[in-house]
Amino acid sequence: MPRFMGFVRMEEGVGTPPQSLFDAMDAYIGERAANGTFLDGGGLYGTEDAVNFIVRDGTVSRVDGPYAEAKEVVGGWSLLQYDSLEDAVADQQAFADLHAQHWPEASIVATLRQVQDEPPVPEG
Numbered sequence: 001m002p003r004f005m006g007f008v009r010m011e012e013g014v015g016t017p018p019q020s021l022f023d024a025m026d027a028y029i030g031e032r033a034a035n036g037t038f039l040d041g042g043g044l045y046g047t048e049d050a051v052n053f054i055v056r057d058g059t060v061s062r063v064d065g066p067y068a069e070a071k072e073v074v075g076g077w078s079l080l081q082y083d084s085l086e087d088a089v090a091d092q093q094a095f096a097d098l099h100a101q102h103w104p105e106a107s108i109v110a111t112l113r114q115v116q117d118e119p120p121v122p123e124g
Contacts, residue, residue: 003039003115004088006078006095010108011071012046021102028098032080037091041078072109079115088112 032038050065082088092112099108 001081001083002085002088003117004080004082005113005115006041006080006092007074007111007113008076008099008108009072009111010075010106012066012073014106017103017106021099024098024102028095032091037080037082039079039081041076041080043076044074047073075108085114088114 029038029041047065052063052065054061054063080088080091082091089112092110096108096110099106099110
């Protein structure tokens with residue numbers, strides 16, 4: 001059964017979502033956890049305590065948050081499992097619809113990506 005990673009990107013510092021979205025998400029996630037679709041997930045704190053390790057030209061440098069240049073951050077994630085890509089896309093649409101309905105003043109991007117079950121084979 002294909003697995004997917006869902007991400008929610010939004011503006012940093014947009015504020016706390018309304019209670020109605022929390023309530024709707026509790027029901028949404030509860031249904032999907034019960035039927036085996038939702039495997040794990042959660043919200044993320046802001047970038048004030050984030051740490052990035054940047055690899056460039058064979059060297060590693062550490063950059064601590066907050067990041068003044070960050071306009072959009074990942075605010076939440078989920079690991080999901082569906083019978084098909086079509087089912088995953090339809091459910092991600094329902095997830096985005098919940099946000100549009102309960103938090104219309106926020107701009108978010110709900111991204112869905114399929115998880116590779118096998119590592120890629122190196123070229124050469």
